[in-house]
Amino acid sequence: xxxxxxxxxxxxxxxxxxxxxxxxxxxxxxxxxxxxxxxxxxxxxxxxxxxxxxxxxxxxxxxxxxxxxxxxxxxxxxxxxxxxxxxxxxxxxxxxxxxxxxxxxxxxxxxxxxxxxxxxxxxxxxxxxxxxxxxxxxxxxxxxxxxxxxxxxxxxxxxxxxxxxxxxxxxxxxxxxxxxxxxxxxxxxxxxxxxxxxxxxxxxxxxxxxxxxxxxxxxxxxxxxxxxxxxxxxxxxxxxxxxxxxxxxxxxxxxxxxxxxxxxxxxxxxxxxxxxxxxx
Numbered sequence: 001x002x003x004x005x006x007x008x009x010x011x012x013x014x015x016x017x018x019x020x021x022x023x024x025x026x027x028x029x030x031x032x033x034x035x036x037x038x039x040x041x042x043x044x045x046x047x048x049x050x051x052x053x054x055x056x057x058x059x060x061x062x063x064x065x066x067x068x069x070x071x072x073x074x075x076x077x078x079x080x081x082x083x084x085x086x087x088x089x090x091x092x093x094x095x096x097x098x099x100x101x102x103x104x105x106x107x108x109x110x111x112x113x114x115x116x117x118x119x120x121x122x123x124x125x126x127x128x129x130x131x132x133x134x135x136x137x138x139x140x141x142x143x144x145x146x147x148x149x150x151x152x153x154x155x156x157x158x159x160x161x162x163x164x165x166x167x168x169x170x171x172x173x174x175x176x177x178x179x180x181x182x183x184x185x186x187x188x189x190x191x192x193x194x195x196x197x198x199x200x201x202x203x204x205x206x207x208x209x210x211x212x213x214x215x216x217x218x219x220x221x222x223x224x225x226x227x228x229x230x231x232x233x234x235x236x237x238x239x240x241x242x243x244x245x246x247x248x249x250x251x252x253x254x255x256x257x258x259x260x261x262x263x264x265x266x267x268x269x270x271x272x273x274x275x276x277x278x279x280x
Contacts, residue, residue, distance in 0.1 A: 012102075012105050012106070013098070013101060013102045013105060013253075014253065014254065095249060095250040096110075096112050096120075098250050099112075099120060099122075099248075099250060099253075102250075102253060103122045103124070106122075106124070107124050107125065108122045108123060108124030108126075109122070109123050109124060110122055111123070114134060117136065117137055118134040118135065118136050118150075119134065119135045119136075119248065120134060120135050120248035120249070121133065121134035121135075121248075122134070122248075122256075126151070126153060126260060127153065127260060127263075127264055127267050127268075128271070129153045129154055129155055129240075129267070129271075130153070130154040131151065131152060131153045131154070132150075132151075132152040132153075133149070133150065133151050133152070133248065133256060133259075134149075134150055134152075134248060135147055135148065135149055135150075135246075135247055135248040136148045136149075136150055147245065147246065147247050148243050148244070148245060148246070149243070149244055149245070149246040149247065149248055149255075149256070149259065150241060150242070150243050151240075151241070151242040151243075151259055151260065151263065152239060152240070152241055153239070153240040153267065154238065154239060154240075155235070155238065155239070155240040155267065155270055155271065155274065156237075156238030156274060157210075157235065157238075157270055157273055157274045157277070158274070158277040158278070159202070159203070159206040159277065160202060160206055160207075160210060160235055160273075161199060161201050161202060161235075161236070161237055161238075162180070162198060162199025162201065162202060162235070162236050162237070163196065163197065163198045163199070163202060163207070163210075163234065163235050164180065164195075164196070164197045164198075164232065164233070164234045165194055165195070165196050165197075165219075165232070165233040165234070166194065166195055166230075166231060166232045166233070167193065167194060167195070167227075167229065167230070167231065168191075168192065168193060168194055168195045179199060179200050180197040180198065180199055180200075181197065181198060181200075182195060182196065182197050183196045183197065183198050183204060183207055184196075185207075185208065185211055185216060186208075186216075187216050187220070189220060190211075190216050190219065190220060193219075193220065194219065196211070209273070210269075210270075210273065214269075215266065215269055218265055218266065218269075219266075222262070227262060228244050228245070229245075230244060230245050231243065231244045232244075233263070233266075235270070240267065240270065242259065242262075242263045244259065
């Protein structure tokens with residue numbers, strides 16, 4: 001990974017540096033930093049709705065659970081959720097200067113809320129390519145909310161316009177895009193461990209050139225040690241994506257750097273393939 005030239009004479013910031021800084025910030029200070037007019041408006045609206053529902057329930061002789069006497073209980077829960085939300089937002093705001101400086105030392109820029117619900121985005125040259133790293137809301141599954149960390153690199157490879165790779169798991173389903181088809185390579189072990197899918201414009205000949213024996217060996221050896229559970233790798237119309245579960249926060253910066261290390265061999269392989277085809 002490329003570092004900023006100005007930072008060579010000084011030590012790069014790490015998650016441990018943020019832990020030292022954050023240990024001196026009180027919980028009350030974080031709640032105060034996270035208070036916003038929107039949050040205040042939300043809690044006031046919730047209290048008004050609670051009063052209305054309790055009054056309506058008492059008029060309709062509803063169970064005691066919804067009576068006016070239960071207002072203190074529900075009010076306490078609303079306030080607890082309100083302060084928890086304020087605390088989390090305060091911690092997010094508090095970490096932004098640190099993330100900005102961490103990015104600057106590596107020659108990147110930082111944007112807290114770039115677009116479309118994404119958070120804490122780093123942009124700049126990554127592995128020698130124009131890139132972007134950001135956190136994106138995932139979905140709810142058996143283990144709860146699954147936030148995603150996305151690495152996006154500009155990497156056009158002629159002949160490879162749409163491929164997806166992920167672990168093969170029990171109950172796994174094909175991509176929702178019905179134009180994609182599953183491809184099986186010569187390696188039975190690879191086919192058993194991974195699901196490789198390609199768009200209609202990608203030929204199997206091109207895929208086998210991309211997933212040569214050396215690349216297949218890389219993925220097989222990376223399986224348990226390098227690529228985390230739930231990862232997704234894609235190349236779509238000249239853009240390379242690597243997606244895993246996680247967060248972009250001051251305490252996860254080591255994992256962010258590890259993500260680039262994880263995909264570097266495959267990205268180098270794609271770069272070499274793209275350069276060879278550009279010269280052909």
